[in-house]
Amino acid sequence: MATRKTISSASKKSLLPWLGIAAIVLLLDQLSKIAITRLFHYGEIRPVTGFFNLVLVYNKGAAFSFLASESGWQRHVLTVVGICAALFILFLLKRHAGQRMFCWALALILGGALGNVIDRIAYGHVIDFLDVFVGNWHWPAFNLADSAICLGAGLFVLDELRRVNK
Template sequence: MSNVSTNTGIARWLGIAAILIILDQITKIAITSTFVYGEAMPVTPFFNLVLVYNKGAAFSFLASETGWQRHFFTVIGIGASAFIIYLLKKNQGQRLLSWALTLILGGAIGNVIDRILYGHVIDFLDVYIGNWHWPAFNIADSAICIGAVLFVYDELKRSKKPASGT
């Protein structure tokens, strides 16, 4: 009976990650079908939709390298995803931690799919103030960031709890 509830619990988190991956990929397909590379459409005084490609990692880290980074970040993304699935299976009863891991997992896989299919990550969300633009990002990046914040919050929350038995 324990294995049934364990499998159902992990399936729920993997299902949420799958929905996130689908949402990420649909938005990327919509943007690439609507925009040409570099095209921007103002939405608000601080937000544009724009089609850009990121061959690097977060904030275009290593984007100007010769191409080896595509394979490097793909392997890291796959390895991180496998480790996150292990952590989800091990900690699925911890709701906040599971949400954090699920968001990071969905985002990581969404960006790995881009690297495998296109050799770069498709970014399209452009937030700015005046002439200063935050690096463009996507749904997967947003999920990773939200998941990371939840992860840190969960860790801080747990570290403040007194140890049991003392």
């Protein structure tokens, strides 16, 4: 019986750092979105460098504005998908809490997914403001949550490649 409690306590303790990372991502994402909406008008562009602008735009769709022109159903579907993904990530974090790179990836994705879910619930769209471009070609605007999701996906791929090479 004591062994089970020890294992359970160790599992809960090892989950906390990953939840902390996700919480930091979520906090930075939401604070940056609050700041940008208070400092910018919709569509306002402020050049930062020769390849990067700050611009306030709203994305009613998914990544790269996929489904953005739909009638509104996508808000609910993408919110449910984000919540389901977050629950699955929590399951994976609890199960694999000792695998550092894998859990870093999951924690970054979790924080980013929840950041965008909060936007969809609160505003009906995701607030994007980072605009990267080359010449006249612009990537779709994105935010810190999207950046964390991409970084997490990259770490996930790196972790899998590392695991395959062992």
